[in-house]
Amino acid sequence: MKKRKLFIAGNWKMNKTSSEAEKILVELKSKLSPYIGKLNIAVCPAFTALETAVRVLHGSNIKLGSQDVSAKESGAYTGEVSAKMLLDTGVTYAIVGHSERRQYHNETDALVNEKTKMALKSGLLPIVCIGETLHERENGKTYDIITTQFRGSLNGLTSEEMIKTTIAYEPVWAIGTGKTASKEQAQEVHALIRKLLTDAYGSETAEKVIIQYGGSVKPENSAELMAQQDIDGALVGGASLDSEVFTNLIANAIN
Numbered sequence: 524m525k526k527r528k529l530f531i532a533g534n535w536k537m538n539k540t541s542s543e544a545e546k547i548l549v550e551l552k553s554k555l556s557p558y559i560g561k562l563n564i565a566v567c568p569a570f571t572a573l574e575t576a577v578r579v580l581h582g583s584n585i586k587l588g589s590q591d592v593s594a595k596e597s598g599a600y601t602g603e604v605s606a607k608m609l610l611d612t613g614v615t616y617a618i619v620g621h622s623e624r625r626q627y628h629n630e631t632d633a634l635v636n637e638k639t640k641m642a643l644k645s646g647l648l649p650i651v652c653i654g655e656t657l658h659e660r661e662n663g664k665t666y667d668i669i670t671t672q673f674r675g676s677l678n679g680l681t682s683e684e685m686i687k688t689t690i691a692y693e694p695v696w697a698i699g700t701g702k703t704a705s706k707e708q709a710q711e712v713h714a715l716i717r718k719l720l721t722d723a724y725g726s727e728t729a730e731k732v733i734i735q736y737g738g739s740v741k742p743e744n745s746a747e748l749m750a751q752q753d754i755d756g757a758l759v760g761g762a763s764l765d766s767e768v769f770t771n772l773i774a775n776a777i778n
């Protein structure tokens with residue numbers, strides 16, 4: 524029996540206009556209603572679809588996340604969206620440090636840390652992504668990379684803040700590639716992250732932190748991944764873009 528309630532979030536990335544978002548969210552609201560309450564569910568649309576999503580999801584327990592958040596509070600930062608703006612729109616979570624942002628927008632652990640702290644200070648719940656590349660894994664660097672990213676991205680968080688933060692372990696080689704980490708490979712890294720949490724905060728805090736797995740999670744593998752001791756949910760890309768597929772993934776995950 525899991526000590527922690529599963530948390531599954533869909534990351535839509537740069538997909539779906541507002542009208543496309545409205546269509547899938549109407550479907551999800553009804554299809555997911557039997558499961559809400561058994562686990563925490565969120566969807567993370569593009570910024571432009573957030574207001575529509577708030578309207579459509581009203582009265583459901585499906586929460587909303589953004590795919591990024593500015594490290595700055597307000598001011599002359601063209602193109603940025605602040606935590607305060609997101610909260611005001613009705614957003615609960617913010618994905619921070621996704622590997623695509625680290626890769627294509629040069630986000631460093633230091634910036635991810637600033638964004639994480641800004642989210643927490645403002646009342647948003649961060650989902651902080653860490654994960655190694657294939658090259659790093661093949662060179663036996665997985666533990667070092669995870670340890671460095673963990674320490675850099677989460678530096679200075681209090682215990683209380685750590686409990687509000689979700690960590691998403693996303694091996695870069697498994698994102699959008701169809702290659703999933705085996706349940707053993709994923710559990711091994713999740714256990715390492717739990718140990719890093721225990722070393723930094725003690726076991727009482729460490730046992731409360733949700734650690735999601737992300738990387739080609741689909742209905743066919745969600746059950747075996749979620750059954751692992753230290754895997755407490757999933758961050759789902761491709762398989763969250765279709766209401767039937769996302770619902771099946773969730774249904775399998777909780778059974």
Ligand code: PEP
Nearest residue numbers: 698699737738739760761
């Ligand atoms: C992601 O974007 O966080 C992700 C895990 O994508 P996918 O499920 O498509 O691999």
